[in-house]
Amino acid sequence: MTEMFRDKIDISLTVNGEPVEARVPAGQHLVDFLRGELGLTGAHASCEHGVCGACTLKVDGKAVRGCLMLAAQADGADVWTVEGLSDLGAIKDLQDVFVERNALQCGFCTPGMLVAINELLEAGGMPSRDQIREHLSGNYCRCTGYEAIVDAVESVARVRAHKGAA
Amino acid sequence: MTIQFGNPDRPNSYIGKTVPRPNARRLVQGRGVYVDDIVLPRMVHVAFVRSPFAHAKINSIDAEDAKAVKGVLRVFTGQDIAEVCKPWVAVLAHLKGLKSPPEHAIAVDRACWVGEPVAAVVATSRAAAEDGAALVDVDYEQLDVVTDMMTALDPETPVLHPEMGDNLAFRRLHEQGDVDETFRTAHKVVSARFVTGRHTGVTLEPRSILVDWNPAEEQMTAWHATQAPHMIQTVLATHLDLPESRVRVICEDVGGSYGIKVHVYPDEMATAAIAKIMKRPVKFIADRLESFSSDIHARDHQIEAKIAVGEDGRILAMDVDDWTAIGPYSVYPRTSAIEGNQVVNLCGGPYDFQNYRARTTVVFQNKTPTCQYRAVGHPIAVAITEGLVDMAAAEIGMDPVEIRRRNMFRDDAYPVTSPANMRFEGLSHHASMDKLLELMDYDGLRAEQAELRKKGIYRGIGIASFIELTNPSPFMYGIGGARISAQDGCTVRMDPDGSIVALSGVTEQGQGTEAMLSQVVAEGLGVSPARVRVITGDTQVTPYGGGTWASRGAGIGGEAALQAARALRDSILEVAASMLQADQAQLDIRDGAVVDSTSGEARMPLEELGRIVYFRGDTLPKGLPRELVQTRHFITSEYPFAFTNGVQASYLEVDTETGIVKLLKHWCVEDCGRVINPLLVDEQIRGGIVQGLGGALFEEIHYDAEGQLLNGSMADYLVPMAAEMPDMIIGHVETPTGESLLGAKGAGEAGTAGSPAAVMNAINDALRPMGAQVTEMPFTPERIVRALGTLND
Numbered sequence: 016m017t018e019m020f021r022d023k024i025d026i027s028l029t030v031n032g033e034p035v036e037a038r039v040p041a042g043q044h045l046v047d048f049l050r051g052e053l054g055l056t057g058a059h060a061s062c063e064h065g066v067c068g069a070c071t072l073k074v075d076g077k078a079v080r081g082c083l084m085l086a087a088q089a090d091g092a093d094v095w096t097v098e099g100l101s102d103l104g105a106i107k108d109l110q111d112v113f114v115e116r117n118a119l120q121c122g123f124c125t126p127g128m129l130v131a132i133n134e135l136l137e138a139g140g141m142p143s144r145d146q147i148r149e150h151l152s153g154n155y156c157r158c159t160g161y162e163a164i165v166d167a168v169e170s171v172a173r174v175r176a177h178k179g180a181a
Numbered sequence: 182m183t184i185q186f187g188n189p190d191r192p193n194s195y196i197g198k199t200v201p202r203p204n205a206r207r208l209v210q211g212r213g214v215y216v217d218d219i220v221l222p223r224m225v226h227v228a229f230v231r232s233p234f235a236h237a238k239i240n241s242i243d244a245e246d247a248k249a250v251k252g253v254l255r256v257f258t259g260q261d262i263a264e265v266c267k268p269w270v271a272v273l274a275h276l277k278g279l280k281s282p283p284e285h286a287i288a289v290d291r292a293c294w295v296g297e298p299v300a301a302v303v304a305t306s307r308a309a310a311e312d313g314a315a316l317v318d319v320d321y322e323q324l325d326v327v328t329d330m331m332t333a334l335d336p337e338t339p340v341l342h343p344e345m346g347d348n349l350a351f352r353r354l355h356e357q358g359d360v361d362e363t364f365r366t367a368h369k370v371v372s373a374r375f376v377t378g379r380h381t382g383v384t385l386e387p388r389s390i391l392v393d394w395n396p397a398e399e400q401m402t403a404w405h406a407t408q409a410p411h412m413i414q415t416v417l418a419t420h421l422d423l424p425e426s427r428v429r430v431i432c433e434d435v436g437g438s439y440g441i442k443v444h445v446y447p448d449e450m451a452t453a454a455i456a457k458i459m460k461r462p463v464k465f466i467a468d469r470l471e472s473f474s475s476d477i478h479a480r481d482h483q484i485e486a487k488i489a490v491g492e493d494g495r496i497l498a499m500d501v502d503d504w505t506a507i508g509p510y511s512v513y514p515r516t517s518a519i520e521g522n523q524v525v526n527l528c529g530g531p532y533d534f535q536n537y538r539a540r541t542t543v544v545f546q547n548k549t550p551t552c553q554y555r556a557v558g559h560p561i562a563v564a565i566t567e568g569l570v571d572m573a574a575a576e577i578g579m580d581p582v583e584i585r586r587r588n589m590f591r592d593d594a595y596p597v598t599s600p601a602n603m604r605f606e607g608l609s610h611h612a613s614m615d616k617l618l619e620l621m622d623y624d625g626l627r628a629e630q631a632e633l634r635k636k637g638i639y640r641g642i643g644i645a646s647f648i649e650l651t652n653p654s655p656f657m658y659g660i661g662g663a664r665i666s667a668q669d670g671c672t673v674r675m676d677p678d679g680s681i682v683a684l685s686g687v688t689e690q691g692q693g694t695e696a697m698l699s700q701v702v703a704e705g706l707g708v709s710p711a712r713v714r715v716i717t718g719d720t721q722v723t724p725y726g727g728g729t730w731a732s733r734g735a736g737i738g739g740e741a742a743l744q745a746a747r748a749l750r751d752s753i754l755e756v757a758a759s760m761l762q763a764d765q766a767q768l769d770i771r772d773g774a775v776v777d778s779t780s781g782e783a784r785m786p787l788e789e790l791g792r793i794v795y796f797r798g799d800t801l802p803k804g805l806p807r808e809l810v811q812t813r814h815f816i817t818s819e820y821p822f823a824f825t826n827g828v829q830a831s832y833l834e835v836d837t838e839t840g841i842v843k844l845l846k847h848w849c850v851e852d853c854g855r856v857i858n859p860l861l862v863d864e865q866i867r868g869g870i871v872q873g874l875g876g877a878l879f880e881e882i883h884y885d886a887e888g889q890l891l892n893g894s895m896a897d898y899l900v901p902m903a904a905e906m907p908d909m910i911i912g913h914v915e916t917p918t919g920e921s922l923l924g925a926k927g928a929g930e931a932g933t934a935g936s937p938a939a940v941m942n943a944i945n946d947a948l949r950p951m952g953a954q955v956t957e958m959p960f961t962p963e964r965i966v967r968a969l970g971t972l973n974d
Contacts, residue, residue, distance in 0.1 A: 041309070050217075056211070057213075061377055061469065062894070062895040066895040101211065113209050116208060119205060120690075120691030122205070138465055149905040155900060157437050161906050162906070162908055165903065175913060
């Protein structure tokens with residue numbers, strides 16, 4: 016390969032708050048890099064064309080599709096997966112309510128769902144049920160029927176809004 | 182010993198209560214272990230070359246370019262795999278006349294559907310395997326295709342498997358009473374043509390298998406996303422010529438199944454064969470595009486049906502002619518004739534009438550094979566029955582609820598045998614309907630509907646009663662010769678610290694099996710559910726059983742667990758009585774301690790009993806049995822199936838300009854017998870409803886006339902998303918089965934069984950003022966505006 020098109024790219028980024036340096040294939044997707052190279056298997060690959068949301072990650076503060084972003088594009092980025100957010104305790108209230116409300120069944124969509132919901136909750140305020148459903152319209156769940164998830168998000172948002180007000 | 186389930190103050194009352202799922206905490210932290218998360222030393226990846234044609238002869242395969250790709254290790258053809266993997270034939274003896282040709286793991290000389298594997302490329306990474314697969318050069322010779330089910334048996338249609346003589350896979354006619362005479366003399370006859378769209382399951386986790394063959398130990402281990410690990414163990418052993426004891430199937434977390442993962446797939450068998458040949462671990466994870474063309478499809482039916490009713494609304498007769506096409510092969514080992522067979526068994530299910538005729542015709546075609554998917558045949562049978570009942574009600578000017586009330590089996594009529602020869606032990610159609618009407622405020626909604634109609638807003642209310650077949654006995658598969666277990670087992674043991682381990686043959690795919698088992702064992706034994714660790718999904722460890730399908734987990738697996746727990750309780754109390762010099766009948770276990778059963782006074786914690794049995798056995802009488810482990814297996818014996826029942830209602834609004842349906846609310850009352858964990862049952866029902874709503878409004882696999890799959894991606898095949906789904910109210914009536922102490926029947930499929938019919942009836946209720954009617958699912962905006970006559974081209 017020439018310098019014009021290198022098939023391996025050196026990247027340096029932080030993942031879940033820890034520095035990572037790697038040489039990645041130019042075509043490797045971020046979710047495959049995290050899963051295959053770093054063993055962070057929480058984010059899942061399902062549709063691999065940006066529709067289902069199972070691979071949703073937090074990159075530089077935003078929820079992004081890990082299957083649509085190349086690992087090479089994450090050079091310099093701040094990446095968080097469900098494992099890191101769990102270790103931080105950043106979404107513990109949400110996870111607790113998910114368990115209590117049974118807002119998951121097989122759990123395959125759940126990590127991506129949680130990262131997407133985290134983005135909505137971090138925006139603050141008290142979203143309506145319709146707004147919650149709308150925000151989740153990029154995250155497939157084939158098991159639950161969504162109502163439990165909407166209930167869980169609504170209750171966490173209410174508690175957080177109450178805390179914010181107090 | 183009988184547990185007084187009705188008494189909420191009984192000791193150890195965990196059955197009937199919502200307790201958390203022990204595996205949920207792991208899953209929300211991203212600590213699940215799905216097959217693709219497992220990495221083994223020397224592991225390689227396989228990608229399949231799949232036929233781009235619906236029917237083609239394979240003249241030759243040139244793999245030279247593929248082998249040159251960096252990382253590619255080997256390329257396998259169908260012939261290579263056939264040398265280690267015997268083909269299979271998916272027929273069942275009790276489905277008389279069912280035929281299917283031998284099917285290979287990889288097509289040997291002819292491909293019969295778009296997506297059939299024709300070669301396998303093994304490489305050090307999935308990416309390299311895919312690069313190699315793209316370079317395999319297959320010389321195909323296209324053959325004539327069979328795609329239209331309704332002309333598959335015409336003389337001019339080519340015969341897909343010439344050795345079979347024709348394209349008929351299976352035909353069954355069931356007739357009872359004098360159907361023709363009843364139709365001739367009936368007050369009203371209503372007929373309709375129904376179509377149900379071709380669906381697939383779209384499990385979020387694609388089909389996945391990782392197989393390791395260790396020649397040093399002559400041991401095959403398969404980590405597999407499956408619902409039936411013991412069945413897969415048997416199949417791998419049979420077709421790869423291994424002793425069954427040398428095959429171990431492990432399923433850790435499984436990311437959605439819905440029946441999709443209960444079948445034997447050619448590419449998964451090929452993966453196991455490759456592992457055996459290469460003597461190393463081989464991983465196959467389907468990508469989404471190959472999921473659409475290689476996961477089983479279902480529900481592709483066309484039906485002509487009619488109903489005869491009297492002036493009083495009594496159903497006099499039903500006549501159903503069901504057609505379905507199953508692709509080129511019946512799917513192993515459950516067969517693809519079951520869905521049509523279920524339509525014959527289930528039509529008319531809730532109703533007490535005498536004259537019934539139903540025929541199913543199952544034909545071969547060049548499309549992805551179809552087989553059992555959640556609520557097999559149920560949504561089709563319920564749509565036919567409930568669609569006709571509503572049409573008959575409209576024809577004689579009767580309320581849809583009233584016509585059902587006049588025909589449903591009385592709640593005190595059981596046991597009864599239906600016109601389809603199904604035996605019902607005990608159902609609760611009237612009590613369920615009462616509860617539904619109360620929950621939904623039927624009269625209030627009808628008033629609201631009438632008011633809004635005056636303003637040009639068209640809302641509809643749809644009701645659908647249904648029966649659901651659960652807890653199957655060997656009459657489903659075993660009597661037909663399939664090695665699919667209808668019994669299931671559970672081993673419960675107590676460890677020295679008093680903790681309990683339960684090993685069960687039923688599996689967890691997210692339904693909450695582990696939570697259910699922990700509750701049952703906890704109550705049966707006398708400890709808290711948190712003290713019970715449940716192990717499922719490992720054929721080397723758990724008792725042989727059927728796994729989780731046909732809503733058998735609670736009814737079969739739960740009962741085995743309860744009986745094993747009760748037996749272990751007796752063993753513990755026998756030891757305790759000896760230690761305490763007490764009468765065993767005067768002892769009980771409550772909250773993890775041996776107590777006096779009358780006073781409740783604590784006598785000894787289980788930890789102390791465990792310490793003595795395991796470490797100071799010398800202090801116990803010599804002959805005292807000291808097995809703190811018991812295994813029980815359970816199978817139903819009185820009824821072939823534990824039928825459940827329920828009723829659903831849909832309230833929706835049709836935009837008559839655009840044809841878009843907005844779901845406003847949905848209700849379901851169902852009777853699954855004993856409810857073990859109310860929250861989990863409700864969520865099974867909700868999830869099931871939404872899968873049925875998908876079938877009603879969005880989901881349809883499209884093919885062109887050449888058998889090309891047209892919408893094989895998640896962007897094209899629509900499934901329900903959060904924004905379109907309504908809130909759902911769930912209610913229960915409990916009629917426990919007398920077949921077991923637990924009394925549990927299944928609940929996994931009731932939602933899917935009834936919701937498409939409820940939506941269809943609601944749409945037609947909304948459209949009735951315009952004289953329009955839809956019966957072809959999914960009810961897309963286009964089909965609705967065509968029915969309204971505003972789109973004609």
